[in-house]
Amino acid sequence: MIKLRPADEAELSAVLRDRTAPLRIRGGGTRTLWFGKAAEVLDCSALSGITLYEPGALTLVAGAGTPLEEVERVLAAEGQRLPFEVPDQRGVLGTTGTSTLGGVVAANASGPRRLQAGACRDSLIGVRFVDGTGMVVKNGGRVMKNVTGYDLVKLLAGSHGTLGVLTEVSFKLLPVPDASATLVLHGLDDLSAVQAMSAALGSPFEVTGAAHWPGAGTFLRIEGFAESVAYRSGQLARLLAPFGSAEALNADDTARQWQAIRDVAPFHGQPGDVWKLSVKPSDAPGLVARLPADAVLYDWGGGLVWVRIAPGTDLRARLGTFEGHATLIRAEAAVIPVFQPQPAPLAALAAGLRARFDPRGILNPGLMG
Amino acid sequence: MDMPLPNPLILSRKARIVDRLLAILPRDAVIDAPAETRAYECDGLTAYRCPPLAAVLPRTTAEVSAILRLCHEEGVPVVPRGSGTSLAGGALPTADCVILGVARMNGVLETDYANRFIRVQSGRTNLSVTGAVETDGFFYAPDPSSQLACAIAGNIAMNSGGAHCLKYGVTTNNLLGVTVVLMDGSVLQIGGAHLDPGGLDLLGVICGSEGQLGVVTEATLRILPKPEGARPVLIGFSSNEVAGACVSDIIKAGVLPVAIEFMDRPCIRACEAFARAGYPDCEALLIVEVEGSDAEIDEQLALIRAIALRHDPVEVRESRSEDESKRIWLGRKSAFGAMGQINDYMCLDGTIPVSALPFVLRRIGEMSRSYGLDVANVFHAGDGNMHPLILFDANKPGDLELCEALGADILKLCVEVGGCLTGEHGVGIEKRDLMSVQFTPDDMEAQLRVKDVFDPGWLLNPAKVFPLDVTQTRRSA
Numbered sequence: 001m002i003k004l005r006p007a008d009e010a011e012l013s014a015v016l017r018d019r020t021a022p023l024r025i026r027g028g029g030t031r032t033l034w035f036g037k038a039a040e041v042l043d044c045s046a047l048s049g050i051t052l053y054e055p056g057a058l059t060l061v062a063g064a065g066t067p068l069e070e071v072e073r074v075l076a077a078e079g080q081r082l083p084f085e086v087p088d089q090r091g092v093l094g095t096t097g098t099s100t101l102g103g104v105v106a107a108n109a110s111g112p113r114r115l116q117a118g119a120c121r122d123s124l125i126g127v128r129f130v131d132g133t134g135m136v137v138k139n140g141g142r143v144m145k146n147v148t149g150y151d152l153v154k155l156l157a158g159s160h161g162t163l164g165v166l167t168e169v170s171f172k173l174l175p176v177p178d179a180s181a182t183l184v185l186h187g188l189d190d191l192s193a194v195q196a197m198s199a200a201l202g203s204p205f206e207v208t209g210a211a212h213w214p215g216a217g218t219f220l221r222i223e224g225f226a227e228s229v230a231y232r233s234g235q236l237a238r239l240l241a242p243f244g245s246a247e248a249l250n251a252d253d254t255a256r257q258w259q260a261i262r263d264v265a266p267f268h269g270q271p272g273d274v275w276k277l278s279v280k281p282s283d284a285p286g287l288v289a290r291l292p293a294d295a296v297l298y299d300w301g302g303g304l305v306w307v308r309i310a311p312g313t314d315l316r317a318r319l320g321t322f323e324g325h326a327t328l329i330r331a332e333a334a335v336i337p338v339f340q341p342q343p344a345p346l347a348a349l350a351a352g353l354r355a356r357f358d359p360r361g362i363l364n365p366g367l368m369g
Numbered sequence: 370m371d372m373p374l375p376n377p378l379i380l381s382r383k384a385r386i387v388d389r390l391l392a393i394l395p396r397d398a399v400i401d402a403p404a405e406t407r408a409y410e411c412d413g414l415t416a417y418r419c420p421p422l423a424a425v426l427p428r429t430t431a432e433v434s435a436i437l438r439l440c441h442e443e444g445v446p447v448v449p450r451g452s453g454t455s456l457a458g459g460a461l462p463t464a465d466c467v468i469l470g471v472a473r474m475n476g477v478l479e480t481d482y483a484n485r486f487i488r489v490q491s492g493r494t495n496l497s498v499t500g501a502v503e504t505d506g507f508f509y510a511p512d513p514s515s516q517l518a519c520a521i522a523g524n525i526a527m528n529s530g531g532a533h534c535l536k537y538g539v540t541t542n543n544l545l546g547v548t549v550v551l552m553d554g555s556v557l558q559i560g561g562a563h564l565d566p567g568g569l570d571l572l573g574v575i576c577g578s579e580g581q582l583g584v585v586t587e588a589t590l591r592i593l594p595k596p597e598g599a600r601p602v603l604i605g606f607s608s609n610e611v612a613g614a615c616v617s618d619i620i621k622a623g624v625l626p627v628a629i630e631f632m633d634r635p636c637i638r639a640c641e642a643f644a645r646a647g648y649p650d651c652e653a654l655l656i657v658e659v660e661g662s663d664a665e666i667d668e669q670l671a672l673i674r675a676i677a678l679r680h681d682p683v684e685v686r687e688s689r690s691e692d693e694s695k696r697i698w699l700g701r702k703s704a705f706g707a708m709g710q711i712n713d714y715m716c717l718d719g720t721i722p723v724s725a726l727p728f729v730l731r732r733i734g735e736m737s738r739s740y741g742l743d744v745a746n747v748f749h750a751g752d753g754n755m756h757p758l759i760l761f762d763a764n765k766p767g768d769l770e771l772c773e774a775l776g777a778d779i780l781k782l783c784v785e786v787g788g789c790l791t792g793e794h795g796v797g798i799e800k801r802d803l804m805s806v807q808f809t810p811d812d813m814e815a816q817l818r819v820k821d822v823f824d825p826g827w828l829l830n831p832a833k834v835f836p837l838d839v840t841q842t843r844r845s846a
Contacts, residue, residue, distance in 0.1 A: 056617035057723040057753070079623065108565060119565050121573060122542045137815040138808075143720040144752040145539065145792035147528045147577050148800070148807055149834065150816040154541065154573025158566065175623035198483045204506075204594045228665040280562035282483050303564050325567025340567040345557050350569045352822035357815070368568060 005043040009128065009136060009167040012047070016165070017134025022365045025161035027065065027103025030096075031089040032160060035334035036366040044102055047167050052142065055080060058173040059142050061126070064102025064166040071101060075173060083123045083174040085111030085258075091268040093330055102166040108158030111262040112209040112221070115201070115300040117174065121157035126170035129156060131163065132358030142170045155353070161364040163357040179226040181233045182209075182249040182257055185218040185240060190285040193218040194302035196243040198281060201301050203239055205232040211261045212298040218243075221258060264297055264306050273331045275315050277305040279324035291318050316340065339368055370417055370458075370798055373832050373844065375465035379422065379445055386443055386467075387423055393435040398473075400424040409450065409468045413515070414458040414799055416769060421448065421462035426470050430548055430556060430586040433469065437584065438554030440467055446828050447552070449580035451523030452494065454515040456716055457797025459527060459579050463832060469584060471522045477501050478587065486545055486562050488589045491522035495529075498590060507592040510537035513793070514705065525585050528577030530793035535751040536627040536660075537593070539793065541576040546589035549575060549582075552824045561589055574819060579795050580830045582823035596660035599627065601697045602670050605651035605683035609633060612653035613726035615680045616750045619657065620723070622676055624669055629751035630656040630701050633730065636708075636745035636758070637700070643707030646700035649684040655750065656701055704747045705758075712743075712760040715772050719783030720792035723753045732782055733757055740775040742768075754792035755783070781806050796834045804836055813839055 004023070006012035022039035047065035054060075055078040062071060068086060075081050086104050090096065103109075105127070110119040117123070126140035139152035156163060185196055193212035200207045200220050209221030220240075222232050237246045249257060260266075267274055272294050279287060281302030288296050288305060292313070297306040309315060312335050316326050325340035342350065350369060354361075379386070387401045400406055401423040410418040422445070427433045440447050450460040450470045462468050474490035475497070481487070482505060489498060495516040498509040512531035513519055519529070525547065530539040537543070546560030560572045575582050606612040616629055632640065632654045641648050648654060655677075659669040670687050677685050688694040700707075708714045721729050730746060737744040737759075748755040757779055761772035780790050780800065784807045790800045804813060813835055820827065820843075827844045837844075 054722065054724055056621050058620055059722065078621075108570070110565070114564065118538060118542050121565075121570060122538060131815065135811050135815070138812055139815070141787065141789050143722055143754075143788050143792070145530055145534070145720045145749070145754040146789045147530075147539075147793055147795055148789045148791050149796065149804065149813070150819055151528065151541065151574055151577045152815060152819070154570045154576075155819070157573070158570050163569075175621075175625070177623065195483075198485075201485060202482055202507075202594050204597050225665070225668055227668055228661060231662060231664060278563045278565055278567065280484050282481075300564060323561050324563035327567060342568050343558075345551075345555055346559065346568070346571065349557075349571060349822055353569060353819065356818040356822060 003041045003043050005046050007046050009047065009130065012165060012167060013130045013134045013136050016130055016132060016362070019362050020360055021362065023362050025165055025364050027100035027106065028067070028098045030099045031093065031103060031107050031109060033328060033330060033338055034367070035338065036364055042165065044165065045100065047102070050074060051168070059170065060173055061142055061168065061170040062101055064100065064169055066101045068099040068101060068104060076176070079176050080173045081176050082171060083113065083117040084120050085113040085262055087111045088263045092264050092274055101169050105157050105166055105169050106159065106161050112211060112258055112299050115210065115303065116206065116208045121154050123171050124153050124157050124169060125172050127153050127156050127166055128168040129164035129166045132360055132363050137164065140170065144172050160367055162354055162368045163363070165363065177223040177225070179229040180221060180223040180251055180254045181229050182254040183220045183233060183237055183240070183246040184249060185244050185246055188212070188218050188243060190214065190288060190298070192243060193298065194281055194285055196240055197301040199239060200236060203236060205236045207236070209258055209261070210301040212302070213261065213266065214296060219257060219261065221254060261297065261299060266295060266297060267306065267308050270295065270308060272308045273311050273313060274329040275307040275309065276327045276329050277307060277324060279303060279305065279322065283322065287319055287322055290320070291315060371837060372419065372463055373837065375463055379465040382443070383422055386445060389439055389443070390423065390425055390436065393439065394425060394427065394432060398426045398428070400426070409462060409470070412453040412455040412458060412460040414456055414461065414797065417458055417461055417798065419462050419464055421466050421468045422464065424468035424470060426473050428473050430550065433550045433584055433586050434554045434556050436469060437550055437552055441553050441826065441828065444826070444828070446831055448830050449522065449526065449584045451492065451520030451526065452518050454519045455523060455527065455795065455797055457791070457795045457799040459523070459795050459797040459833060461798055471520065471586065474586060481562065482507065484562050485592055486589050487592050488587060489521060491525065491585045491588055492520050495519050495521060495524055502592050503595065506595050508595050509590055509592055510543050511540050521588050521590070522585050525576050525588060526578065526580045527793070527795035530754065532628045532630060532749060535629060535749065536625055541573060543591045544572065544576055544588060545591055547572060547575060547585045548587035550584045550586060552826060552829050579797065579834050581820055581834060582829065597662045598666060599658055599660045600666050600670065600688045600694050601656050601658040602673055602688065603684070603686040603697045604655045604657065604677045605649040606653045606680065607651060607683055609653045609730040610727035611680050612655055615655065615677055616726070617723055618676050619673055620751065622672060624659065624672055626657045626659050626751065628656070628658040629749070631746070631748050631750035632701065632704065633746040635743060636704055636747045639707040639711055639745060640700035640704050643710055644700050644703040646696055648700050651683040656697055701747070708745060708758050708760065713763040714758045714760050715776055717755065717757045717759070717776050717779055718791045718794040719780045719788055720752070720754045721783050721786050721788035723750070725786040725788070726750065726753070729755070729782060729786060733779055736775060736778055740771060742772060742775055753788065777803060798833055801834060802836050804834070817843065
């Protein structure tokens with residue numbers, strides 16, 4: 001397949017200005033399920049490089065094609081990180097290659113820390129992008145507080161390339177805490193596990209991860225200064241005593257465990273379709289009970305449910321009406337829409353926005369609607 | 370400040386429009402007598418005033434929908450209003466508009482501690498959201514200075530922040546869902562008790578759209594468990610530069626204070642004279658607040674003290690009690706009142722990269738001298754959100770114009786160093802004509818398209834946010 005690989009924003013703008021045929025926008029190609037119309041690939045990997053990093057201001061600006069691994073390495077050297085714990089979906093999707101910052105933003109990809117530190121879209125403070133007419137647009141900037149004009153930064157996060165091709169992204173960062181620890185509760189059923197996670201998240205002990213992995217345990221993470229982590233773990237264990245006695249994991253096991261949860265390790269190499277549900281946490285166990293699931297993993301205190309299920313199962317039909325949405329993450333064929341169909345008035349607004357930002361329908365057409 | 374000329378056709382139809390409003394609303398919800406519409410002639414930006422054609426005070430989403438449908442049919446502009454505390458003129462009427470005030474919609478609809486959210490009507494005040502959950506140990510994090518009076522509707526429209534957003538984020542980071550009514554009267558549910566949208570992030574673009582995309586009538590807000598405790602430390606310095614460097618070092622060290630507030634000498638002196646909080650007489654002062662258990666607070670304050678000592682402080686005063694904490698915050702919290710006692714003032718809201726703090730403060734000092742107007746600085750230093758207060762005399766001819774010119778120069782400086790025009794107050798009419806300093810025509814065109822989709826007739830709060838010449842064609846279409 002022919003690949004377009006613009007060298008910079010100006011070249012990208014020139015490509016899009018004259019373009020009439022559909023394009024598939026590609027960062028590192030590690031995370032998006034593609035059943036859109038057959039299209040030429042637009043490879044963004046040349047839009048790479050960190051343009052500004054100010055540790056004292058907790059700010060990073062980089063080209064959208066910058067490899068995530070490069071960014072994480074540079075931040076780690078200063079004891080900082082992206083706050084939202086970027087998930088690595090290569091294991092679930094069986095993809096190879098290197099995730100890029102632009103791809104992370106386009107998917108609004110957020111890991112376990114989302115429930116405390118916010119999603120990718122919450123740490124994203126600025127974007128530059130080229131829309132479907134070749135128009136170059138900037139929005140937001142490099143400062144943490146900015147309400148100047150409409151927040152197109154949020155609109156672009158999670159737009160999966162359908163409103164514009166990102167060229168540059170800015171993030172606010174957080175320091176990596178000194179210490180971390182994890183409490184594990186064993187033997188809880190899904191309902192009790194969500195209740196235990198709710199109790200923990202409703203406490204003042206600042207839980208930064210709350211996941212339930214049926215069969216393995218219910219996991220609660222605490223991060224911060226060493227003495228503070230020790231104190232809060234102790235308090236949290238006491239609070240959770242009604243749910244059983246908690247096992248404590250050390251820092252190394254904590255890191256391994258949360259990486260496994262973040263990347264949905266139990267689904268790696270396992271057959272079937274994979275879905276991601278975003279729901280009200282207390283609804284989660286009841287919704288899961290409606291599904292003939294092969295396996296599930298609860299994150300975000302129950303607000304995020306990963307589901308592995310027989311290929312071609314229409315999970316949305318099985319769930320019926322529910323508050324939230326279901327996204328198809330992995331499937332063998334384009335039988336079921338990837339994104340949750342929206343109520344007509346919302347779908348009309350989304351279609352209106354796409355028609356204005358991409359009037360010729362060349363940016364990932366068919367992916368979101 | 371230019372505003373569009375009122376449409377004479379609408380003015381001439383006032384009686385008919387009021388009659389139609391009375392047909393869908395109770396008598397006490399429609400305000401049309403000239404003596405009474407005056408109450409809505411301005412918001413917190415009192416330098417600009419204009420009574421509306423009429424004001425309506427609905428009690429339900431259904432009433433809001435009926436009002437908007439009616440105004441849509443009649444082609445009447447609508448200016449939504451929360452509590453009218455905007456410092457940017459976000460709720461300033463035009464003579465041909467209907468003010469849609471949500472103040473009577475102030476109920477709590479649902480409180481859910483297991484899932485950590487509260488659902489309220491949008492006219493509810495910011496502080497009373499926390500008031501509804503604090504006895505159960507929760508709070509709503511965004512805390513604009515006007516939180517006693519300002520409404521959630523206005524917070525959402527302006528994406529309001531506050532002193533504690535360094536740790537907890539601003540409104541958009543704490544907003545889970547809305548019920549929003551579009552100009553044609555259609556009622557939409559966006560988001561809810563779950564996290565993140567399944568499609569495009571419409572909630573993210575509605576938040577901060579200054580009432581130009583729709584009228585938010587209900588909001589689902591994230592509530593958080595209250596920390597065990599919080600205590601500030603006050604640190605005085607002999608120069609702004611040193612204080613700025615200390616802020617940067619604290620952030621780099623991995624402490625995440627809930628607030629880092631900065632006051633310069635003119636501000637310290639005014640506050641001291643007004644509130645007598647016992648502040649040291651120095652060039653710059655930081656108030657840094659941390660949270661947690663007593664032991665955790667001690668650990669963090671010790672670290673901050675160690676960092677501060679490397680910067681040769683004039684004074685380091687750690688709070689040891691609730692009473693001491695109150696005294697430390699007293700001066701800062703009375704800063705605006707103290708300034709108001711001295712003079713008329715204009716409060717700016719630009720944000721700059723934290724690293725540019727010393728340079729920007731020096732330049733503001735130079736500009737202040739060349740304009741002959743005093744400027745006091747008090748701001749959220751951790752995130753670079755500045756609030757220079759320009760002192761002027763409203764009774765002196767030409768002083769307001771001089772003050773506005775200095776304000777514009779300071780905001781241009783903020784943009785030049787990589788920052789922005791407004792960090793938490795919004796653009797409104799106040800910064801409207803400076804938008805082209807920060808944005809190219811294409812940057813603005815991308816934003817205008819969003820309004821085209823939500824409000825094709827350009828009837829919702831149409832004369833705000835963007836320079837009038839930029840929106841002229843759309844508004845008159």
